[in-house]
Every structure is written in structure tokens, then in C-alpha cells.
Amino acid sequence: MADVVKSEGRKIVVAVDGGEESAFALQWCLRNFVSISATTSSPRDTLVLVYARPSPPMYSAMDGTGVLFSSEITASLDKYSRDFADSVMDRAQKICKDYNNVKVDVKVTEGDAREVLCGTVEKIKADVLVMGSHGYGFIKRALIGSASDYCSKNAKCPVVIVKRPAA
Template identity: 40%
Template sequence: MAASQSEKKVVVIGIDDSEASTYAIWWTLDHFFPSPIFRLVLVHSRPAASSVSFPGPTTSTLVLGAGQIFFVLDLGFQKTATKVIDSAKQLCIEKSVHDAALEVVEGDPRNVLCMAVEKYHAAILVVGSHGRGALKRVVLGSVSDFCAHHANCTVMIVKKPKIKH
């Protein structure tokens, strides 16, 4: 007997336009879905154009003005979000998962994913590993590391296997 939507355990996947994210979706769909006990929520965090800072006046800021640059940046972020969501929908359809919820939230991915865990009362948060080295993780920050320490659920970090030549 299948559980009702409200009784199903929620699996949240953090998605972006990376190969690591695509692999995390595939891996999760292969291992958990379609399932009578899990419900899938895919969450994409998109930056706010206003969060982008400029080091100082540049040719583009002097010619276009900051307002126009923010508008252009926002259009680019929207286009990326649409591409990410469309790609995730297609992957779900290919794996016969037709009831996945897809959400785009503006903000820092670390905070957005932890808030999604709370919002959906997730049992599992899945994030892909970009495979960055220690220095890049320190400089750029690691979404998976942050979520592993701050999300109130099990966090699964999916790493694409390296192909040995």
C-alpha cells in the first residue's frame, strides 16, 4: 500500500547547472525512485543580482549604469534557473518520476538548502560534490560541507566516480 503524499519521507536535492548536480540527480533517482515511501523536491538557489559587487567603476558600469547591469545579471540568473529546472524535469521524466516538486529560491545555496530541509521536513538532503581541493573549498566555501554541519536531516554527498584511464 502506497503512503499518501503527506506520509512520504521527503528527499531534497540541491541542484545547479553543474555536472556534479546532474550526477547527484541521476544517482538519487536510481537509488530512491520511483518509490512509494519517498517524495522528491528539487531546489535550485539562484543569486540575487543585487548581491553581486563591483570592485569599482568599470567601462560597463559607466556606460550602462548599475541599474541596467543588475537587470542584465538578473536576466542571466533567470535563464540559468530555467535551464536547470528544465533539465531536472527531463531527468525525472526519463526515470518515471512525475510528481517531483521543483523550486527556485533566491539566495545563498547553503542557506537556501538548509531552509528547504526545514520547510519540507526533509528526511534526506542530497548534494553533489564538485570535487574541489582543500584550498578552493576554503576560498569558495563548500555547500556540501556547510549543509553536512547545519542541515537538520541526513545529508548525502554524492560524488561522481573518477574514470581511471
């Protein structure tokens, strides 16, 4: 039986969120996945950096405390969120700059990170999802949830969860 050869490289999705854990996971991915292909004649991999911008909260004209929200305040919050997303992606792209053997795509999407990541890997038919672990304990994970735990159970591709060593 002949081996099936892909006409293009792998699609590696890396979750980035501005934290040290995701930066470490991205660096780990570049050293352990991408750098290997640099020594072969295999096609160039595509690294898809995904940042899920939190959905803006819905405010009525007055919140529960009677504070009036103006359109300038909500516009300012949205601008801050967009600027932060740009900063996260700039940092991630700088980490990738020394790896010429990989194509880097950037996706900033609004929504819950768990759903965004699982949706992205399914949509682009990713070969693997790489994400950092914040190392939440049982209680915190139970209260706020864990994106890595959710993705490991629901993503339509293998998931590599990279734990940053303790300092």
C-alpha cells in the first residue's frame, strides 16, 4: 500500500492569550514541531495563531448600580480590547520571526476561547492544537473552567497541552 503524501504541510493551531503560559507553549511548539521540519524537504507548515477576544458585555443604559454607560465608554472598552488583541498578536509574531520554515497566519476572533479554538481547528482541519496550561487547581478549574480541559475533550484534532515549568 502506497503512503499518502500531503500536498501541503501541517496546520498547527496555537492558542495565544497574552499570558506567559501561551508564550511558552508557542516557543515549545516552534522548537519541537516546526524546527524538525526545517531539516527535511517536507512542505512548509502553517502555524495558525488564534486569539479569542472576549465578547463585549451587554450594558443597558444603566447598570444595576444606577451608573449611566455612554457610548463613549463602551467604545473605549472595545478599543482597549482591540488594542490588547493587537499587542498579543504582535508579541506572538515576534516569537515566530526566526522560523522561516513556517507560514504564520493570525486569527483574532470574538467569543469564548474554548468554542473559538474548537471551531477553528474544525473549520481549517487542523492537524494539532497546541495550548498552554495555566495550572489551575481543582477548585479554580471547577469554578471558572479550563479551556485546555474543554479543548482536549471536544477538539476534532489531537491537543497538546504544554505546562510551563515552575520558576
